[in-house]
Amino acid sequence: xxxxxxxxxxxxxxxxxxxxxxxxxxxxxxxxxxxxxxxxxxxxxxxxxxxxxxxxxxxxxxxxxxxxxxxxxxxxxxxxxxxxxxxxxxxxxxxxxxxxxxxxxxxxxxxxxxxxxxxxxxxxxxxxxxxxxxxxxxxxxxxxxxxxxxxxxxxxxxxxxxxxxxxxxxxxxxxxxxxxxxxxxxxxxxxxxxxxxxxxxxxxxxxxxxxxxxxxxxxxxxxxxxxxxxxxxxxxxxxxxxxxxxxxxxxxxxxxxxxxxxxxxxxxxxxxxxxxxxxxxxxxxxxxxxxxxxxxxxxxxxxxxxxxxxxxxxxxxxxxxxxxxxxxxxxxxxxxxxxxxxxxxxx
Amino acid sequence: xxxxxxxxxxxxxxxxxxxxxxxxxxxxxxxxxxxxxxxxxxxxxxxxxxxxxxxxxxxxxxxxxxxxxxxxxxxxxxxxxxxxxxxxxxxxxxxxxxxxxxxxxxxxxxxxxxxxxxxxxxxxxxxxxxxxxxxxxxxxxxxxxxxxxxxxxxxxxxxxxxxxxxxxxxxxxxxxxxxxxxxxxxxxxxxxxxxxxxxxxxxxxxxxxxxxxxxxxxxxxxxxxxxxxxxxxxxxxxxxxxxxxxxxxxxxxxxxxxxxxxxxxxxxxxxxxxxxxxxxxxxxxxxxxxxxxxxxxxxxxxxxxxxxxxxxxxxxxxxxxxxxxxxxxxxxxxxxxxxxxxxxxxx
DNA sequence: TAATGTAATTAACACGTGTTAGTAACACGT
DNA sequence: ACGTGTTACTAACACGTGTTAATTACATTA
Numbered sequence: 001x002x003x004x005x006x007x008x009x010x011x012x013x014x015x016x017x018x019x020x021x022x023x024x025x026x027x028x029x030x031x032x033x034x035x036x037x038x039x040x041x042x043x044x045x046x047x048x049x050x051x052x053x054x055x056x057x058x059x060x061x062x063x064x065x066x067x068x069x070x071x072x073x074x075x076x077x078x079x080x081x082x083x084x085x086x087x088x089x090x091x092x093x094x095x096x097x098x099x100x101x102x103x104x105x106x107x108x109x110x111x112x113x114x115x116x117x118x119x120x121x122x123x124x125x126x127x128x129x130x131x132x133x134x135x136x137x138x139x140x141x142x143x144x145x146x147x148x149x150x151x152x153x154x155x156x157x158x159x160x161x162x163x164x165x166x167x168x169x170x171x172x173x174x175x176x177x178x179x180x181x182x183x184x185x186x187x188x189x190x191x192x193x194x195x196x197x198x199x200x201x202x203x204x205x206x207x208x209x210x211x212x213x214x215x216x217x218x219x220x221x222x223x224x225x226x227x228x229x230x231x232x233x234x235x236x237x238x239x240x241x242x243x244x245x246x247x248x249x250x251x252x253x254x255x256x257x258x259x260x261x262x263x264x265x266x267x268x269x270x271x272x273x274x275x276x277x278x279x280x281x282x283x284x285x286x287x288x289x290x291x292x293x294x295x296x297x298x299x300x301x302x303x304x305x306x307x308x309x310x311x312x313x314x315x316x317x318x319x320x321x322x323x324x325x326x327x328x329x330x331x332x333x334x335x336x337x338x339x340x341x342x343x344x345x346x347x
Numbered sequence: 348x349x350x351x352x353x354x355x356x357x358x359x360x361x362x363x364x365x366x367x368x369x370x371x372x373x374x375x376x377x378x379x380x381x382x383x384x385x386x387x388x389x390x391x392x393x394x395x396x397x398x399x400x401x402x403x404x405x406x407x408x409x410x411x412x413x414x415x416x417x418x419x420x421x422x423x424x425x426x427x428x429x430x431x432x433x434x435x436x437x438x439x440x441x442x443x444x445x446x447x448x449x450x451x452x453x454x455x456x457x458x459x460x461x462x463x464x465x466x467x468x469x470x471x472x473x474x475x476x477x478x479x480x481x482x483x484x485x486x487x488x489x490x491x492x493x494x495x496x497x498x499x500x501x502x503x504x505x506x507x508x509x510x511x512x513x514x515x516x517x518x519x520x521x522x523x524x525x526x527x528x529x530x531x532x533x534x535x536x537x538x539x540x541x542x543x544x545x546x547x548x549x550x551x552x553x554x555x556x557x558x559x560x561x562x563x564x565x566x567x568x569x570x571x572x573x574x575x576x577x578x579x580x581x582x583x584x585x586x587x588x589x590x591x592x593x594x595x596x597x598x599x600x601x602x603x604x605x606x607x608x609x610x611x612x613x614x615x616x617x618x619x620x621x622x623x624x625x626x627x628x629x630x631x632x633x634x635x636x637x638x639x640x641x642x643x644x645x646x647x648x649x650x651x652x653x654x655x656x657x658x659x660x661x662x663x664x665x666x667x668x669x670x671x672x673x674x675x676x677x678x679x680x681x682x683x684x685x686x687x688x689x690x691x692x693x694x
Numbered sequence: 695t696a697a698t699g700t701a702a703t704t705a706a707c708a709c710g711t712g713t714t715a716g717t718a719a720c721a722c723g724t
Numbered sequence: 725a726c727g728t729g730t731t732a733c734t735a736a737c738a739c740g741t742g743t744t745a746a747t748t749a750c751a752t753t754a
Contacts, residue, residue, distance in 0.1 A: 018733070020734055035731085038732080038733085055472050056407040085436070285633075
């Protein structure tokens with residue numbers, strides 16, 4: 001703060017060369033001849049002055065910011081909001097660092113205007129955006145995409161070609177239901193993670209249906225209830241299922257948080273898990289290990305989603321045409337006690 | 348990508364004025380006379396061209412980046428790493444947005460050089476840094492501080508004047524132990540969250556001691572065991588306490604994750620919680636609500652820490668001398684079932 | 695009428711860097 | 725002696741903005 005920071009001009013003066021030479025040396029520009037002595041003099045001078053190039057100037061002239069941004073929509077889903085953020089962030093930043101990029105984190109609060117992130121792109125804060133939780137009614141998103149601005153969605157926007165990374169919800173649900181089927185269950189209920197307006201909710205329901213039909217069972221709407229992100233919604237949905245003339249012997253709950261509510265409802269009802277009713281959840285949030293009984297669930301690869309989104313975005317930025325721009329990542333079945341399997345090893 | 352983005356020169360041309368006028372209008376520079384018609388012409392032109400100023404150029408000339416960075420050291424503490432990040436990040440970004448700043452997120456992995464963040468400051472990526480989990484043997488930190496670079500620590504560096512924000516670990520521990528005392532316990536053990544090399548660990552132990560002494564009890568080293576961040580360390584530590592000739596009737600475990608391990612040890616030993624041994628944890632991680640019995644604990648205000656650190660940093664950046672530059676935030680006792688209190692209401 | 699003041703606008707410089715086109719010095723072959 | 729390369733370096737421009745000092749046009753005052 002006291003003395004001004006050194007510029008490349010200061011380095012040039014100290015080394016007795018031109019500013020151009022300093023730039024050429026410090027950036028290791030290939031195919032340019034600089035004598036070893038001069039090169040060393042420049043490096044010494046830079047070190048002595050503790051010189052760091054000013055990134056703003058560099059960005060201005062190069063047109064590249066070497067920064068990507070994560071735009072994080074805070075929706076109503078607290079699980080998504082809190083449980084996945086650390087893994088996703090770590091994945092994105094790891095990818096960013098690997099390619100020499102920085103990460104700008106930009107949450108969009110419910111009271112923010114939806115297109116608050118546009119400024120990041122238009123003002124050249126960043127070379128590209130990862131948009132988490134895109135809304136299909138967002139016009140600025142498609143506008144940016146049409147203008148050729150590098151964009152990757154975390155989530156999906158059906159009917160568009162916008163590059164995206166998401167979990168394979170359909171296959172995840174199939175894994176869960178298939179597991180219950182393999183344990184002998186034939187009357188399997190489902191509680192969705194959210195209302196069907198949410199894509200992930202539709203997809204997980206679809207997987208449930210596919211798994212049943214592949215096993216020769218008919219889909220019965222009466223066995224399906226709708227959750228709404230939180231525990232309480234799971235409790236209520238489960239009570240409805242328990243009220244049926246013939247309740248299911250197993251339930252697939254497409255969200256761990258909702259599943260925890262369902263679990264509570266079953267226990268409060270005087271039934272046992274998994275002996276009377278088996279449960280499989282979805283997400284593998286941290287708490288799933290700690291409820292009683294520990295929850296069998298479908299793990300979502302948060303780190304992998306982050307890494308993949310980051311890498312895909314950077315490859316788009318650098319014009320390195322990736323073959324697949326819409327990626328679905330596999331889930332993993334984590335067997336714990338709530339499903340009644342002999343024991344899978346999911347620690 | 349196709350056509351080049353518009354510059355202020357384009358706006359000036361379209362509005363039929365000089366570039367200077369455009370700048371004056373768009374930045375609402377006070378005490379400068381622009382006729383209303385001209386002003387409107389400029390605004391219209393900017394809107395028609397969808398003009399956004401280039402931040403790199405703006406930063407270069409102004410010398411301000413309007414960006415702060417969060418440097419996140421990934422230590423061995425998984426709880427700290429994952430459970431607090433969402434709240435802390437939300438707090439910092441909220442503060443940043445409130446003052447018109449952006450946030451750069453920079454994790455430092457164990458394999459990164461410790462001073463990898465210095466480039467952020469020296470290269471003018473950011474106007475200031477929040478350093479989470481500072482190490483006292485970090486020379487570049489003190490160097491930056493001496494050079495007057497705006498810095499706020501999340502955590503503490505005893506013996507320095509570097510501005511910092513942290514939880515009041517001593518008082519938090521006192522709250523926990525005081526609660527157990529008020530329930531009638533006289534033989535209270537402790538398991539630390541980590542080895543005593545960690546400041547938070549020493550402070551929580553200190554609080555335990557102070558609370559005992561304030562109640563007229565003598566500190567007994569045989570009742571103190573040392574945890575090491577994870578469940579397993581808590582299990583082992585608890586087994587040692589159970590092996591004592593006279594085990595304690597209550598335990599203060601200075602980390603929820605460690606406490607969950609201790610809880611398991613007690614139950615595995617055939618004892619009941621809280622009837623035989625009461626437990627109070629520390630941190631209030633998400634899982635604390637879901638274990639059986641639900642864990643009474645000390646809540647750490649993650650959002651508040653983030654907000655306070657962000658606001659303090661920005662006030663330092665903007666030369667708005669804050670009166671207190673070393674802040675300790677209060678914790679909150681969350682009563683659940685593991686302590687045996689009648690019921691506090693901690694949901 | 696000339697001097698003075700005020701409102702509205704702009705020319706010109708600065709910020710610190712990357713990069714292109716060019717120059718000077720010198721060796722080499724004919 | 726003269727062109728032809730090659731090596732090692734530099735002068736000058738560009739990037740897009742904020743801001744200071746100057747300029748013009750015009751009303752007001754002495």
